[in-house]
Amino acid sequence: MATTQNGNNNVNTGKIDVDIWDFIPKLKNSFRFILFFALGFAVLGGIIAFGREKTYRAELVLSPELGASEEGSLSSIADMVGLSFDFGSSSEAVNIMIYPNIVASKSFLMRLIDIPVRTLERTDTVSLRTFYKNKEGGWLDRLQQGIGRVLASLKKKKNIEGLGNKEFDTESFILISDKEDAFIGMLKNSISVDVDDKTGLIIVSSTTPDPYVSAILTDTVGKRLQSYITRYRTTKAKLDYDYFDKMSDEAETKYKNSLNAYADNVDSNMQAILQRVKGKQEKLESDVALAAQVYTQLKQKKELAKAKIQEVKPAFVVIDPVSVPLKATGIGRLFTILLSFIMGGILASMWILVGREIWERLKRGNV
Numbered sequence: 500m501a502t503t504q505n506g507n508n509n510v511n512t513g514k515i516d517v518d519i520w521d522f523i524p525k526l527k528n529s530f531r532f533i534l535f536f537a538l539g540f541a542v543l544g545g546i547i548a549f550g551r552e553k554t555y556r557a558e559l560v561l562s563p564e565l566g567a568s569e570e571g572s573l574s575s576i577a578d579m580v581g582l583s584f585d586f587g588s589s590s591e592a593v594n595i596m597i598y599p600n601i602v603a604s605k606s607f608l609m610r611l612i613d614i615p616v617r618t619l620e621r622t623d624t625v626s627l628r629t630f631y632k633n634k635e636g637g638w639l640d641r642l643q644q645g646i647g648r649v650l651a652s653l654k655k656k657k658n659i660e661g662l663g664n665k666e667f668d669t670e671s672f673i674l675i676s677d678k679e680d681a682f683i684g685m686l687k688n689s690i691s692v693d694v695d696d697k698t699g700l701i702i703v704s705s706t707t708p709d710p711y712v713s714a715i716l717t718d719t720v721g722k723r724l725q726s727y728i729t730r731y732r733t734t735k736a737k738l739d740y741d742y743f744d745k746m747s748d749e750a751e752t753k754y755k756n757s758l759n760a761y762a763d764n765v766d767s768n769m770q771a772i773l774q775r776v777k778g779k780q781e782k783l784e785s786d787v788a789l790a791a792q793v794y795t796q797l798k799q800k801k802e803l804a805k806a807k808i809q810e811v812k813p814a815f816v817v818i819d820p821v822s823v824p825l826k827a828t829g830i831g832r833l834f835t836i837l838l839s840f841i842m843g844g845i846l847a848s849m850w851i852l853v854g855r856e857i858w859e860r861l862k863r864g865n866v
Contacts, residue, residue: 526848532851555708557705561702561721563813596696601727605683609675616711618630630712690704729813732811740808743797
């Protein structure tokens, strides 16, 4: 609220003038407190930095072919041979935006558990499951795993058989144990698939405690994702081809049978002049023509379906191949300690300048 004093035009607007030089004596008098507090934060940051195991991130960049013209090219071929062939929609069978969901699915991750990998220290290969089982990790990682095991043991869970039971494993039903489910959850967190909605680029990455394992896992995920999409894109076309292949074989058999029946009838009635005989021959001749027409059309549709398999098969271009990461992820241990030291100094200074006074007011009940 603005007020005028002694007739002067000096107006008090309610603002508080703060002179930064007033803070310097306070900070100087509490320099030891600030220093020890910052050193304490640095020690805590060092404990956390050295307690966590280093991780390495490998990356693969793919560019998928979206295939928008397959319907037009095959339809033009069908028109040339006089067929009306329904190729369906030209949209993707599996949209690129759901690629991350495919990789994150349990059915996809289950097949990564036992892939062979090699480490930086060893040249022989072990399974991914064995690599994580033998990896010790930092003491904070081991502490976290220990707490997780204790909490899991406190929960009463029915022990079920996992991947060894193939009786119920189907495309829509899988059976996994608690340990395998935990491992799949950890694997899910270490694998990432990002899709750039503007460029359509697919970025596959893996983060593990070993640079070679990260590179191998990323490469495997990229290849299996391509195989997965290729299988889904070509499934309908292959089903169409198998259908027309079967139908054309049946039509060929029917055509040959009708042709043999017509030939036998003509050979056995060469001198006949009865109208009934001629009528039967005309009917057999009509059956032969009809069977030949059906067989020809099915044969053409079979060839078109075969061509469509190749048309719908996606092509992936590797923009940036996988390379073994040379540096660990994160900001580095020394930088973590330095950042912790600075943060500790800032917090201690804030306490000296503001926090302590507010705390005293709270104790006196003035705030």
